[in-house]
Amino acid sequence: MHSYPILIAEDNQVSRRMLQIALTKAGYEVTVAQDGREALDMFNDRFFPIVLTDWMMPEMDGLALCRAIREAPAEGYVFIILLTAKDSKEDIVAGLEAGADDYLTKPVNHAELIARIKTGVRILELERSLKKANEEIRILSVTDPLTGCYNRGYLMDRLPQEVKKARRYGRPLTLIMGDIDHFKRVNDTYGHQAGDRVLKEFATRIRNSFRAEVDWLARYGGEEFIVVAPDTHFRGGCILAERLRQVIEENPIPLPAEEVRITASFGITCLDPKTAEDEITAEILVNLADQYLYQAKEEGRNRVCGNPL
């Protein structure tokens, strides 16, 4: 069975049944309507990527159906073939201008009908592959290629939205900035490939330690990462940061040659809309987390420092 179901709108019983038999035989899933109005109702209930419509029909004719389908927001492209007994140039132009992709003159030759449907399928397949490619590009554009977590561009895009949301719903928002301690030593001792492996593992462990689908992680720069935890007050954030610190400290990272033990420092801040000033922006939150991270480094590393707002 083809994955592109076809909707047929045709008022003539014999023609309708004939089209249904021909297309079903060719392996298509076919639904029939007896006029344009019924076809439009069916189309609004369920998306059909291919519509085959007669021109002259009671209630709503083929041109009106074409226009209605083109105007409605649809989940994808609809390939419309108009069936017509008319074959004057003016009529064909009117049909194409109403939104039909192609037309067939009646009586319809079945081989030609199937060939035209196949043209439609090629176009729909092209659309499908374009959509897939666009989605892949969209994901790539927000992803850090090494660690697979979000990149800085995405962080700077989305964090202001999280701040807005926190304020609108009066929910606290916690930000944790983490940085691997003495990361340069890892690179110097084991090489950059090992360094990359450590960064990857670090990101994976962090992601496995927070709430999936709620908290999210972005790579801020070199070995600096930011955890955004919506709906999380400062105390909850501290528990999370401490857990992250322990996970990193207690689980050595296996390298081809040996295991490497690392630690990380964390700076944490929390925006509580009930107490925080209105001027606090996403940028200020990041800067504060960065300052507390610096403090954690100053105080001896492998620790969590921070304050709520």
Place this chain on the structure above:
Amino acid sequence: MDIKALAENLGLEEEEYMELLELFLETAAADLEKLEGALEEADADLVSSTAHSLKGSSGNMGFSAFSETARAMEMRGKEKRLDGSAEELDMLKAELAKIKELAGK
């Protein structure tokens, strides 16, 4: 003209064609009655739309003589002319009788 050839022309199995033929005979008989009434009432619009429907289904079935006659009726109905339509109706009836025979009815 035989069923096998007509079915083959459309790329259909004989039994599929027979199913459509039954449907055609049923709708065409009803349409011819409608045409007769429309002619009595001198309702040119109804003559035209009924002839249009007959033209479409007969053309699809491969009955070109029937379809041509229906087409002529449709065209003249559009121009509000009903002269000669009675003769054409008779021609359609005669064609339909031939088709019935073909169908073994």
